[in-house]
Ligand code: KG4
């Protein structure tokens with residue numbers, strides 16, 4: 001069975017083909033990131049225009065790479081949200097028109113669930129529950145997947161961790177997106193040079209990342225000269241704290257639920273320190289952690305095809321009346 005996945009929730013336009021729900025035949029991603037960089041963040045109008053101008057070419061390229069023809073496609077899966085309304089509408093409209101014209105089943109997919117289910121591309125079928133850590137530019141959350149449903153355990157009360165990376169990079173005069181830049185700068189820095197206090201929160205499994213951004217701002221005001229000479233120390237110290245808080249969240253969620261399997265998803269899971277610390281969780285605490293391959297870590301349509309295919313297997317179908325939902329929640333909360 002050939003499944004088409006379509007992802008246009010933010011600045012990427014992506015189409016993928018999946019064979020029998022597990023073999024990725026192609027996963028073509030066209031990013032508009034370069035066009036946003038001068039503005040220091042995503043400009044929704046540029047993102048949706050890019051999706052509109054590129055979706056047909058991306059679809060044809062994905063078909064060519066997969067070696068499939070239009071008549072072989074049997075299922076259409078598309079990101080319904082959360083994301084930018086203009087970008088989402090491009091993918092949804094394309095998917096609906098395609099499914100309607102070919103009389104195919106259509107599945108609307110939650111982008112955040114798909115980030116976690118990207119792990120199933122490698123793990124295959126799994127039995128039993130897992131914890132999910134979502135770390136992206138717009139979301140930071142811990143969820144529990146059990147008996148076919150996602151239940152929220154905790155989430156950021158203010159900024160997402162990726163947002164904090166981007167904002168701290170901006171304060172330091174670094175380029176956008178800040179995550180990869182800080183990650184590589186941090187390699188040469190001393191992570192213990194500056195200390196950041198973990199914010200006190202009412203809920204143990206919640207996160208907060210806006211205070212650390214303000215702390216960085218104050219540091220830059222006070223010690224701007226020293227930091228200019230040695231920016232790597234600040235990058236390393238910020239990264240050390242942010243990753244520490246995420247790891248603590250995972251450990252606490254595992255202790256509370258007794259679940260020792262964790263799926264990680266979202267752009268920040270590309271982070272080298274986070275990947276290293278998550279891996280060592282299994283050695284130190286017997287927690288097995290899965291992180292998607294880099295190709296399936298940032299926004300991509302293969303994860304959408306996979307998530308949609310899993311819904312299809314459970315008998316779930318979306319009607320042609322579905323529309324983009326920029327605020328689509330996972331587990332009814334985030
Ligand atoms: O999931 P994603 O591709 O897009 C959404 O937000 O949905 O995540 C993008 C975020 C950005 O904030 C970017 O700075 C961050 O992921 N990011 C990283 C790294 N690579 C991307 N953050 C930390 N370290 C990285 N290596």
Ligand code: ZN
Nearest residue numbers: 136266267299
């Ligand atoms: Zn994403």
